Amino acid sequence: MANPLPAGSPSLLRRLNSAAVLRAIRSEGPISRTELAKVTGLSKPTVNEVVELLLEAGYVSESVADGEGRPRRPGPRARLLTFKADLGYVLGIDIGANKLLVLLADLNGSVVASERRRTSARERRSADAMLEGVQDAARRVLEAGGVLRERLQAVGVGTPGVVDPLSGRVTLAPQLGGWEGIELGPRLESAFPCPVLVDNEVHLSVLAERWRGAAQGIDDAFYVQIGVGIGGGILIGGDVYRGASGAAGEIGYLPLFAAEEPAGPLEGLGPFEQAAGGSAFARLGRRAAARPDGAKLLELAGGDPEGIDAELVFAAAADGDRAAREILDELLERLARGIASAVVVLNPSTVIVGGGISRAGASLLEPLEWRIRELVPVAPRVVLSALGDEAVALGALQLAVQAVEERLFELAVAESA
Amino acid sequence: MANPLPAGSPSLLRRLNSAAVLRAIRSEGPISRTELAKVTGLSKPTVNEVVELLLEAGYVSESVADGEGRPRRPGPRARLLTFKADLGYVLGIDIGANKLLVLLADLNGSVVASERRRTSARERRSADAMLEGVQDAARRVLEAGGVLRERLQAVGVGTPGVVDPLSGRVTLAPQLGGWEGIELGPRLESAFPCPVLVDNEVHLSVLAERWRGAAQGIDDAFYVQIGVGIGGGILIGGDVYRGASGAAGEIGYLPLFAAEEPAGPLEGLGPFEQAAGGSAFARLGRRAAARPDGAKLLELAGGDPEGIDAELVFAAAADGDRAAREILDELLERLARGIASAVVVLNPSTVIVGGGISRAGASLLEPLEWRIRELVPVAPRVVLSALGDEAVALGALQLAVQAVEERLFELAVAESA
Numbered sequence: 001m002a003n004p005l006p007a008g009s010p011s012l013l014r015r016l017n018s019a020a021v022l023r024a025i026r027s028e029g030p031i032s033r034t035e036l037a038k039v040t041g042l043s044k045p046t047v048n049e050v051v052e053l054l055l056e057a058g059y060v061s062e063s064v065a066d067g068e069g070r071p072r073r074p075g076p077r078a079r080l081l082t083f084k085a086d087l088g089y090v091l092g093i094d095i096g097a098n099k100l101l102v103l104l105a106d107l108n109g110s111v112v113a114s115e116r117r118r119t120s121a122r123e124r125r126s127a128d129a130m131l132e133g134v135q136d137a138a139r140r141v142l143e144a145g146g147v148l149r150e151r152l153q154a155v156g157v158g159t160p161g162v163v164d165p166l167s168g169r170v171t172l173a174p175q176l177g178g179w180e181g182i183e184l185g186p187r188l189e190s191a192f193p194c195p196v197l198v199d200n201e202v203h204l205s206v207l208a209e210r211w212r213g214a215a216q217g218i219d220d221a222f223y224v225q226i227g228v229g230i231g232g233g234i235l236i237g238g239d240v241y242r243g244a245s246g247a248a249g250e251i252g253y254l255p256l257f258a259a260e261e262p263a264g265p266l267e268g269l270g271p272f273e274q275a276a277g278g279s280a281f282a283r284l285g286r287r288a289a290a291r292p293d294g295a296k297l298l299e300l301a302g303g304d305p306e307g308i309d310a311e312l313v314f315a316a317a318a319d320g321d322r323a324a325r326e327i328l329d330e331l332l333e334r335l336a337r338g339i340a341s342a343v344v345v346l347n348p349s350t351v352i353v354g355g356g357i358s359r360a361g362a363s364l365l366e367p368l369e370w371r372i373r374e375l376v377p378v379a380p381r382v383v384l385s386a387l388g389d390e391a392v393a394l395g396a397l398q399l400a401v402q403a404v405e406e407r408l409f410e411l412a413v414a415e416s417a
Numbered sequence: 418m419a420n421p422l423p424a425g426s427p428s429l430l431r432r433l434n435s436a437a438v439l440r441a442i443r444s445e446g447p448i449s450r451t452e453l454a455k456v457t458g459l460s461k462p463t464v465n466e467v468v469e470l471l472l473e474a475g476y477v478s479e480s481v482a483d484g485e486g487r488p489r490r491p492g493p494r495a496r497l498l499t500f501k502a503d504l505g506y507v508l509g510i511d512i513g514a515n516k517l518l519v520l521l522a523d524l525n526g527s528v529v530a531s532e533r534r535r536t537s538a539r540e541r542r543s544a545d546a547m548l549e550g551v552q553d554a555a556r557r558v559l560e561a562g563g564v565l566r567e568r569l570q571a572v573g574v575g576t577p578g579v580v581d582p583l584s585g586r587v588t589l590a591p592q593l594g595g596w597e598g599i600e601l602g603p604r605l606e607s608a609f610p611c612p613v614l615v616d617n618e619v620h621l622s623v624l625a626e627r628w629r630g631a632a633q634g635i636d637d638a639f640y641v642q643i644g645v646g647i648g649g650g651i652l653i654g655g656d657v658y659r660g661a662s663g664a665a666g667e668i669g670y671l672p673l674f675a676a677e678e679p680a681g682p683l684e685g686l687g688p689f690e691q692a693a694g695g696s697a698f699a700r701l702g703r704r705a706a707a708r709p710d711g712a713k714l715l716e717l718a719g720g721d722p723e724g725i726d727a728e729l730v731f732a733a734a735a736d737g738d739r740a741a742r743e744i745l746d747e748l749l750e751r752l753a754r755g756i757a758s759a760v761v762v763l764n765p766s767t768v769i770v771g772g773g774i775s776r777a778g779a780s781l782l783e784p785l786e787w788r789i790r791e792l793v794p795v796a797p798r799v800v801l802s803a804l805g806d807e808a809v810a811l812g813a814l815q816l817a818v819q820a821v822e823e824r825l826f827e828l829a830v831a832e833s834a
Contacts, residue, residue, distance in 0.1 A: 013430050162794065172794055220661040232762065236653055243764025244637040247795040253761045255754045255792045256673070270794070337672045344670045345649065345762045347660025375672045377579065377589055377687070378664040 015409040017042055021050040022083070022408060025060055026108065030080035051081060057411055058087055059107075085110065088153035089145070090404065091138060091192075092397030094201065094390075095159045097124060097175035097228075101393045102137045104145045107153065109211075109401045113145030114393075127178035135191050154403040155196045156396030158204040159184060160229070162247045168198040172250070174268025175229065197399045200242075201225075202249060204395025205354055205385070206233030207240050211398045213386035214352045222348040223385070224251070224339055225355035230273035232342055252277070254338050276334035278357060281310035281327065288323040296321040314360045332364070336371035343376045354385030432826040434459055438467040439500070439825060442477055443525065447497035468498060474828055475504055476524075502527065505570035506562070507821065508555060508609075509814030511618065511807075512576045514541060514592035514645075518810040519554045521562045524570065526628075526818045530562030531810075544595035552608050571820040572613045573813030575621040576601060577646070579664045585615040589667070591685025592646065614816045617659075618642075619666060621812025622771055622802070623650030624657050628815045630803035631769045639765040640802070641668070641756055642772035647690040649759055669694070671755050693751035695774060698727035698744065705740040713738040731777045749781070753788035760793045771802030 020040040025031060028039055037047045054060040062079050085108040094101040097119065104113040115137045123130040134157075142149055161173025161180075168185020188196045199207075206223035209215040215223070215235055223233035232249030234241040242248050253270035274280065285308035288294035289301070297316050301307035316324035339351060351372070353365060361384065369382035387394055437457040442448060445456055454464045471477040479496050502525040511518040514536065521530040532554045540547040551574075559566055578590025578597075585602020605613045616624075623640035626632040632640070632652055640650035649666030651658040659665050670687035691697065702725035705711035706718065714733050718724035733741035756768060768789070770782060778801065786799035804811055 013433065016430065234762075236658060241653060243795075244766035244797070245764060245795050247764040248762065250761055250764070250794050253792075253794045255757050255761075340672050341758050342762050344667055344672075345651075345665065345759050347662060347664040347667070349661035375670075377667050377670045378660075378662050380661070 017046055018050050018053070018409040018411075019405070021047060022054065022059075022405065025054070025081050026083045030063075030082045032078055032080055036081070053411060054408065057408065059084055059408060083108070088404070089147050089151050090153060090397060090400035091141070091155040092393045092395070092400060093134060093138070093155065093157045094204075094392035094396060095130065095134060095157065095176075096201065096392065097160060099389070100133055100137050101390065102134075102141045103390075103393045103397050104141045104147060105397050105401075107401060107404055109397050111397070112147070113141050115141040115144065124175075125177040127176070127182050130176065130179075131187060131191075134188070138192075150193055152192055152194045153407075154194050154400035155188065155192050156204070156399035156403070157184065157188060157196060157198045158201040158392040158396045159198060160201055162245070162250065163198050163200045163203075165199075165242055165246050168196070170198070172247075195403055197396075197403050199240075199396070199399060200231070200233075200246065200249075201392045202231035202233040203240050203242055204233075204399065205387070205391035206235050206352070206395070207398050208387050208391045208395035209352055209354075209385060210235055210238065210240075212394060213391065214383050215350065218350050220346070220348045221350040221352060222249075222339075222342050222346055222380070223352045223354060224342070226277065226335065226353065226357035227355040228273070228278040229269060230277045230335075230338065230355075234346060235348070249342075251338055251342055254341055256338055256341070257334060272334075272338045276331055276338055278310050280331055280334070281313050281357075282308055284327045284330065285309070285313050285324075288327060291323070293323045297324055310357050311359070314363060318363060332367050332371060336368055336375060339368070340372050340375035343372060343380055347378055348380050351380045351382045352385055353382065354387070354391060356389075358384055434463055435467050435470070435826045435828075436822070438464060439471065439476075439822065442471070442498050443500045447480075447499045449495055449497055453498070470828060471825065474825065476501055476825060500525070505821070506564050506568050507570055507814060507817035508558070508572040509810045509812070509817060510551060510555070510572065510574045511621075511809035511813060512547065512551060512574060512593075513618065513809065514577060516806070517550055517554050518807065519551075519558045520807075520810045520814050521558045521564060522814050522818075524818060524821055526814050528814070529564070530558050532558040532561065541592075542594040544593070544599050547593065547596070548604060548608075551605070555609075567610055569609055569611045570824075571611050571817035572605065572609050573621070573816035573820070574601065574605060574613060574615045575618040575809040575813045576615060577618055579662070579667065580615050580617045580620075582616075582659055582663050585613070587615070589664075612820055614813075614820050616657075616813070616816060617648070617650075617663065617666075618809045619648035619650040620657050620659055621650075621816065622804070622808035623652050623769070623812070624815050625804055625808045625812035626769055626771075626802060627652055627655065627657075629811060630808065631800050632767065635767050637763070637765045638767040638769060639666075639756075639759050639763055639797070640769040640771060641759070643694065643752065643770065643774040644772040645690070645695040646686060647694045647752075647755065647772075651763060652765070653763075666759075668755055668759050671758055673755055673758070674751060689751075689755045693748055693755055695727050697748055697751070698730050698774075699725055701744045701747065702726070702730050702741075705744060708740070710740045714741055727774050728776070731780060735780060749784050749788060753785055753792060756785070757789050757792035760789060760797055764795055765797050768797045768799045769802055770799065771805070771808060773806075775801055 024036055024039045033047055037044050060081050061084050062081050085106040090105055092103040100119055102115045103111050105111045123133045160175045161170040163170055170182050170184050173179040185196055185198045202225050215221045219238045221235040225231045230252045232251040234249050252273035254272035256272045257275035285297055286305040289298040289305040300312050300316055313324050313327050317328045373379040441453055441456045450464055454461050477498050478501050479498050502523040507522055509520040517536055519532045520528050522528045540550045577592045578587040580587055587599050587601050590596040602615045619642050632638045636655045638652040642648045647669045649668040651666050669690035671689035673689045674692035702714055703722040706715040706722040717729050730741050730744050734745045790796040
């Protein structure tokens with residue numbers, strides 16, 4: 001049952017043609033115009049028109065085949081087209097509560113330099129300090145890559161919180177002080193000589209998984225990031241789905257377990273992440289440490305209950321500690337119910353689990369998958385994130401690469417107007 | 418932030434062109450070729466090519482402008498194109514647990530005859546009997562419309578359960594006996610001289626709301642059908658989203674309130690619909706009727722607790738009965754939590770409430786919207802279904818109309834091969 005087609009318009013058709021030609025040069029190049037017409041199914045005049053635009057804009061170069069790499073094409077003028085990935089550069093920036101990661105890549109998204117550091121307490125408190133930190137990190141990564149700032153063609157940025165897709169405004173981001181309501185897109189745009197695209201960190205994670213991670217070739221997936229907060233990223237038809245106002249996948253707010261935690265709401269966390277995220281591991285661990293059967297947990301934490309976190313609970317459970325095992329069982333059940341809720345709504349083929357808690361690996365994944373399958377009518381595969389804590393920055397890179405592509409397609413449309 | 422474009426292919430482009438031309442003739446016709454080129458932005462040769470195919474296939478007629486309706490176009494040969502909506506017909510069939518509704522419409526989806534009746538106990542028990550009933554109803558509606566069976570061009574069918582989008586196989590449909598696992602598409606295809614498209618009833622409801630109801634012009638919506646079962650239909654980017662295997666929106670299975678109802682699972686119902694659907698109104702109502710404060714409920718039910726249903730609970734609550742009011746408050750809270758779960762995942766701009774329980778109107782809608790808004794980070798509008806219990810059959814009609822359109826576009830592609 002095919003979906004109804006959108007109405008065709010000349011500019012849409014031109015964009016589609018440009019996209020087809022550019023992608024074929026990227027993935028198949030060096031390639032001749034004749035081959036391009038074959039690969040894309042477009043007419044030679046159409047291919048030529050698009051190629052001329054790309055040559056003019058400098059994104060593609062044409063040279064006589066030299067027999068290297070590929071067999072030399074027949075004919076006297078076998079000229080081959082190559083995408084000039086180093087014509088410009090893009091940045092992918094992950095602004096997290098704990099870390100700042102900036103990747104510098106060419107227009108194919110191949111990383112040429114990166115800069116990673118923990119955020120300072122000052123940056124976590126003050127938006128101005130954080131923005132200064134971001135610019136400083138960008139400066140360093142450009143230096144490390146030997147790339148002039150002027151050559152940046154797009155910057156992608158991932159942030160916690162809900163990002164308005166149109167304005168680049170951030171809301172619901174309690175993890176960072178002064179971040180609530182910040183016009184992140186416009187604020188950063190003044191610092192770079194190119195467009196700045198801002199998106200929610202989990203949306204970018206699933207974009208990255210689709211590009212280079214566990215969702216390659218998968219059209220309908222749900223990415224769940226389990227850390228102190230819990231968030232979701234949705235892939236529909238191979239694209240990130242952001243919802244009507246950028247808040248799709250905010251499953252930390254699932255109205256689950258509200259009554260089970262009589263201790264008032266934690267600052268800024270939704271009911272589900274409060275009950276099942278990293279802070280719940282710590283909270284239940286500390287509670288257990290105050291009881292005789294929590295002695296092992298307390299001991300592992302060096303006698304300080306404040307030192308108990310999710311990692312420690314997993315370690316103690318793996319060690320056979322019963323109190324830790326019980327905490328783990330309870331939290332796995334809660335996590336399974338929350339993730340199952342998203343699965344019931346979306347019916348994804350695949351669930352990808354990422355975020356800090358996912359470092360527990362199989363001891364998290366296997367019982368989680370088992371329980372989710374029991375709870376839902378049609379069971380998905382459940383896999384671990386393939387990108388770990390680089391997912392957000394890679395997704396931001398991909399966002400920037402896409403923005404450069406879109407500009408090229410727009411060029412083709414503008415030319416024809 | 419635009420999504421990346423799909424790669425353009427000649428056949429896709431031809432389909433887009435055909436779609437644009439056909440839709441323009443439908444919505445703007447009678448219309449001249451010159452105007453068509455203007456409206457669609459396509460070149461005259463492209464318009465002519467598509468128009469010739471449509472004329473040849475008989476879906477469009479061309480005649481000299483007669484000055485009626487529209488001002489006569491200038492020029493000696495102002496020939497106008499009209500979509501021949503009566504060239505063929507489509508059926509939209511709603512196979513429900515309680516009713517069978519068949520709509521007969523022309524190719525614009527304008528209904529020319531309908532046939533509605535309650536399903537018999539035998540039909541609800543036996544798939545063979547139900548299929549006979551469907552064929553009988555189809556026969557009657559064709560007779561009523563004076564349309565020969567041979568003129569049917571597509572049949573759309575809505576059914577409870579999860580429908581595999583490829584095979585037309587139905588699973589998870591406990592409401593109908595023998596329905597589980599039925600190859601509904603193939604089974605009905607032998608009875609009609611045309612393709613039969615089968616889809617889940619709630620998916621079709623949201624398709625219908627988008628077409629002619631509360632979701633017109635709305636791209637991202639969530640439709641929730643509240644009856645004995647509870648199901649959801651998802652609109653993303655203006656299209657129905659069915660999930661990886663047709664089970665998207667099956668929110669009856671949300672793992673909510675599992676512990677609150679110690680009375681074992683109800684046959685075939687998921688945890689959420691069990692706790693908050695029509696059967697919960699009846700169950701809680703009967704429980705109350707056994708207590709002194711439930712006297713009013715029992716009285717309204719004519720002394721028989723088995724006669725208590727959702728409608729009666731709403732009526733008693735509206736009358737000021739305290740026991741009914743408490744049941745209603747409890748169930749509104751449950752409904753709000755389940756719907757809020759879907760809203761948190763999807764971030765729709767609009768929630769459309771339909772199904773039997775929605776007949777309660779504002780007394781359901783207002784408190785529901787109020788509570789949902791409290792539970793979610795970004796609040797949607799909450800509105801009532803505009804189509805009532807015709808939604809499924811209308812969605813089935815639209816599915817059939819789309820199938821006819823798709824065939825026309827395929828025609829254009831085949832011609833060019």
